[in-house]
Amino acid sequence: xxxxxxxxxxxxxxxxxxxxxxxxxxxxxxxxxxxxxxxxxxxxxxxxxxxxxxxxxxxxxxxxxxx
Amino acid sequence: xxxxxxxxxxxxxxxxxxxxxxxxxxxxxxxxxxxxxxxxxxxxxxxxxxxxxxxxxxxxxxxxxxxxxxxxxxxxxxxxxxxxxxxxxxxxxxxxxxxxxxxxxxxxxxxxxxxxxxxxxxxxxxxxxxxxxxxxxxxxxxxxxxxxxxxxxxxxxxxxxxxxxxxxxxxxxxxxxxxxxxxxxxxx
Numbered sequence: 227x228x229x230x231x232x233x234x235x236x237x238x239x240x241x242x243x244x245x246x247x248x249x250x251x252x253x254x255x256x257x258x259x260x261x262x263x264x265x266x267x268x269x270x271x272x273x274x275x276x277x278x279x280x281x282x283x284x285x286x287x288x289x290x291x292x293x
Numbered sequence: 294x295x296x297x298x299x300x301x302x303x304x305x306x307x308x309x310x311x312x313x314x315x316x317x318x319x320x321x322x323x324x325x326x327x328x329x330x331x332x333x334x335x336x337x338x339x340x341x342x343x344x345x346x347x348x349x350x351x352x353x354x355x356x357x358x359x360x361x362x363x364x365x366x367x368x369x370x371x372x373x374x375x376x377x378x379x380x381x382x383x384x385x386x387x388x389x390x391x392x393x394x395x396x397x398x399x400x401x402x403x404x405x406x407x408x409x410x411x412x413x414x415x416x417x418x419x420x421x422x423x424x425x426x427x428x429x430x431x432x433x434x435x436x437x438x439x440x441x442x443x444x445x446x447x448x449x450x451x452x453x454x455x456x457x458x459x460x461x462x463x464x465x466x467x468x469x470x471x472x473x474x475x476x477x478x479x480x481x
Contacts, residue, residue, distance in 0.1 A: 235470060235471055236448070236450045236453070236470050236471070236473045237471060237473065237474055237475070238446070238448075238475065239474060239475075240377070240474060240475060240476060240477050241413065241414060241429070241431070241474035241475065241476050242339070242375075242377035242378075242379050242413065242476070243377065244474045245413060245433075245474075275470075279454065279457070279458060282454070282455070282458040283458040283459075283461060285458075286455075286458050286459050
C-alpha cells in the first residue's frame with residue numbers, strides 16, 4: 227500500500243462537506259505508530275514533512291514548535 | 294495505545310479538552326506582535342442545527358444571552374444560515390477577549406444541552422498586509438489550523454504552513470494536514 231505519500235496534503239474540500247463524510251475515514255491515514263514502519267526502507271512521508279516543518283520553525287525562531 | 298492497536302495502525306482519538314478554545318485568547322497576542330497579523334474584530338461559530346423544539350429553544354436562549362451581554366461588552370451578534378445547511382453566529386467586537394468569551398457561551402450552551410456534537414468549528418478572522426486569513430478551531434478534533442483564502446475556491450497552503458510554524462506551541466495545532474479543510478466564503 228502506497229498510502230502514506232498521498233495522505234499528507236491540505237484538502238480543497240469544504241469542512242462542511244467533509245464532516246458529512248467522516249464515516250468514510252475507514253483506512254487509518256497515519257502510519258506513524260504502526261508495525262509497518264519497521265519494514266520501510268525510508269521514513270514515511272509524514273515523518274519527512276514533520277522534519278521539514280521543524281526546520282521551518284527553527285528558522286523562524288520558534289523551536290518550541292517541535293512538539 | 295496498546296500493542297494490538299500499534300500493530301493494526303489504529304490511533305485513538307483524543308477527547309477535546311474544553312479549554313482548548315481559550316488558547317486563542319492568549320495566542321492572538323503572539324500572532325499580532327511577532328507575526329504581524331491584525332485581528333479583524335470578528336469571530337464566528339458554525340453548527341449544524343437540528344429541527345426540534347429543544348434545540349431551537351437553546352439557540353434562542355443563547356442568542357438572547359449574547360444580546361443581553363452585548364449591552365455591557367459592545368459585541369454585536371448576527372446569525373445566518375448557509376447553503377451547506379449550517380448555522381453561523383457571527384460576533385463583532387474590537388475587544389478580542391470578549392469574542393473568545395462569547396464563542397465559549399455558544400459552545401458551552403450547546404454542549405450543556407447535549408448537542409456538543411452539532412458544533413462544527415469556530416472561526417477567528419485576521420489579516421496580514423490587508424489580506425484576510427483565518428484560524429479555524431475544529432471542535433471534534435480540539436485543534437486549530439490556519440486557512441488563507443486567495444480566491445473563491447483557492448488557498449495559499451504555503452502561507453498557512455508558515456503561520457503554523459510561526460505560532461509554535463502556543464495553540465493546539467492540527468497535526469494532520471489532510472484535516473485542514475477549508476471553509477469557502479466565510480461571512481466575516
